[in-house]
Amino acid sequence: PVETFSWGSPPLVVGDIVVIGSAMMDVTNPNVPAMKEMPPGDVRGFDVRTGEQVWIFRTIPREGEPGNETWLTAITEDRASWEYSGNTNMWAWPSADEELGYVYLPISTPTNDYYGGYRPGDNLFAESIVCLDAKTGRRVWHFQAVHHGIWDYDFPAAPNVIDLQVEGRDEPVKALAAVSKQAFTYVFDRVTGEPIWPIEERPVPPGDVPGEWYAPTQPFPTQPPPFDQQGTTVDDLIDFTPELRAAALEVFNQHVTGPLFTAPSLVDASPGGNRGTLQMPGVVGGADWGGSAVDPETGILYVPSVHSESVIGIVPSEHPRSDMRLVVETLNLLEGPNELPLFKPPYGRLVAIDLKRGEILWSVANGDGPRDHPLLEDLDLPPLGQPGRVSPLVTKSLVFLGEGGNSGVVVLQPIWGGAGGKMFRAYDKLTGEVIWEKELPGGTTAAPMTYMVEGRQYIVVTVGWEDMPSEYVALALP
Template identity: 25%
Template sequence: MLIDLYNIIRIEESLMRVPNQLFGLMLGSVLSQVVFADDWATYGNGLGNQRFSSLKEVNRANVDKLQLAWKFDSGIKASFQTSPIKVGDRLYISTPFNHVIALDAGTGEQVWRYEHPKPKKKSCCGPANRGVAVAKGKVFQATIDGQLIALDQTTGELVWQNKVEDIQLSVQESVDGLLQGMDLGGDAKITGGTSHSFNMAPQVYKDMVIVGSTGAGYGLHLDTEKGLRVVGIGDGRTGLRGFLSAFDMNTGKELWRWYSVDGEHWVGDWQETTASGLTLNRDIATEKAASQRFQHSWKLGGGSIWTTPAIDDETGWLFAGTGNPAPNMDSSTRPGDNLNTSSIVAIDSKNGELKWAFQQVPHDRWGYDVSSPPVLFDTVVAGKTVKAVGQAGKTGWFYVLNRETGELLFKSDPFVPQVNLFADPTEEGVTIAPGIAGGSNWSPVSVNPDKQQVYIAGIHMPATYYRKPLKLNSELPWQTYSYFEFDEKQRYGTLTAIDLKSGQVSWQNKTRLPLLGGTLATAGDLVFSGEGDGEFFAVDTTTGEKLWSYKQSYGVNAPPVSYSHNGRQYIAVAAGGNKIAGYPTGDSLLVFSLPRATK
């Protein structure tokens, strides 16, 4: 159970005035295990990833008076997804391309700046980074070029650096020699493909820094005359094994590594349905016939780790989501269930041992990564309190599992429309929703434990799913290719409150654009989120009514945080858009507070 030590023991104001860095070092050994009301010291404001602030100076009665307190421009205009960390008197943020900046939490004045060397190879999935971790006098960041770095919390100087993985390992998807055999448009330009990268904010626990690899089954992303297309080619060559790794925070030494794809169990039980009984439209006979030929497909099996895991401090287990199998979408060269991709997994933090796995989508052909961070909470089932882990799926349901056993307790009402879910692609095309963007994407949810509600940033962006023959004579292992084509005209977003005991929707707001970035819940009975057109807003947790908004030029596509400094509550969010989604990119950190006289 997370403890708000600030409220319980009422740390005296004099202690809070201990010099910045000494205070940070004093707290370093415990910040990963407790929540201080004044700070936001971990990615999810506690190991459970609830993203809930117990501060309530800003509340539904006065939020309409919220105003911009200060703004910081990083100078790097690209997809800006950082979740600020606040410890003592400072904020710590990461930028696209992995620069790290320390700011005065009250004024936004830059204290120090670390500039990471420019990567020699283009990242699979763009330049975005989702944040840093701070503990024991160090600031940790995983980089898009495969490094884990530790910086001095006081000065920003590099303490140590360790190569987590060589990003040159992969064979990226290519259309060379094949474009004339594909009906993809003559101007197709590759904007992304499978390769190792690291985007997630690290999780710190005890003496460990935990990070995961992304891009292991990213797939071929093309910019065409008809917009973005995500292409699946079952070539049997492309793909990587995603993994979680733990490192000693003092030395950078790797302690353990868990691969999301296990060769011995890759095939699984040939599931024809999901755990809740929905058909997956699989041709099991054809898959089994191909299983001997592709028995080693697990070696390139995908299963990225996109976002920061949650940790149960009582058991030491961490809970993570895994990405889709590789090759993305086209499954002709990977027969079987493709365990443990598109799953929620429980891992023992002591040794990296898998405790259980719950596969949301066996043999995933739709890019339904489990990408939104898992969140821990207690719920009530049949009159009994159960320790649970929840996750907002790309499928459009919020899944609630028993975190001790992995048993599915229930899944929520859908929080986005579902059309032709798990449909097989056709040559003429079949429109499905959610499409490959989700449901909910990497956006973290927030939980108000007092109200027993979870708040989800949702995406409605239908996509037409095609499978077409390759118009070339070839001895390649595949003769077809698959792709998604998005319907830009029908897209919108949803902000949804779901009851954690029943799974029912408490309220839902439709937003102009698909929501990408996440939510913040506060004890002031507020939920904060942002739109891709630049609006940042707050709604009432009880009714969903919009109570306040602020509009500027860049997409608000990052998770908000809240902290207190010198007795004043602040709300902070990065505004830097998202290039893939078409939201205007920028470089601003926006920080809001009430006027001094307003309470």
């Protein structure tokens, strides 16, 4: 149906080809119930002059195509899951190397995000980076970051294209760096798809949801290290005061917890029953729509990260139009005690990663966060970080970053003060020190831009707030 179809990002022109993805609705809402049968989010290439379609890349391969064997037949069905499964969109923006003629696609989660019992198998090319020849649509290489995704850990942003002199290698590498919701940075040779550092397949714990299919292993990059918390333990709970820690522990114990890739769990509505699985990072990251920025001279990547958990609970479907047995409960992001987060800060951060060495250089809180909360304001806390969907801008000496808008981003963190903020900052690229900051009329809602006019440099940002229209703000030195 037409209400399931949209685009999540603008097209990309590579040579004579316009590349555009799809964003088939992959969440549950009153108008579009959870369905096992959905259209696929295929990627298409069009002639830039005639508008004619030149190629189509099927994100869910058909019979006889590579990857089709990763879509098995569910025990409840009489046909293979590739025949009716959908989504597997490219709603994020791709990137490209025009010299090579390659385009790099960040592919998303298949139907229906959190319950995959109707689509057993690893489900290529879901949650993968796929490299295509832009002229023909031919697949050159691919890497799947999540096998049989049930966490909504799709790639949220365009991968970064950069040439690197990697430590220990004689020749420069044409590299591709992709940041992820699960706080990994995957770094590849963008010509061949070979990882710059090893990526290991490690065992992950299976779940116990009836009918679900579980991948026994998931890929873990060995370098760079994760740039945010992965998984949940009691050691991660807030400890601003003993009373707050005790309250956080009470909430924590109502959920299934564990390492990264702990599976969604069945909700038990009885007193003292399981409320679902605590997923960290949550469905908005880690990295999110804003992606990352990279300095081509130093090889340092700068990624904003949201420190926010999700509660993923599976319940019987009650929607009269749904044909699924089990669906995710209304997606919740957990509120800790007294409107505070459950886990330790920072709740929004900026991280610098040296891609030449595969090391984290520094990580700093971006914004104050809830430190003005009545239970915290007398504790003399450092900045706790403001969660927000933000994009960085890197210049010769600085990194610029806002705090994000507050309209439509309540899923980030139901905490004191809410998500987003109106501050805009310039950070020292080498140390993470705040060099300058200014309060704007609203929160930043897109990546900052910079340009020169008559020898004067300007920074332009779009800002907005739930009670104001969006507008542009231009900044410059006197």
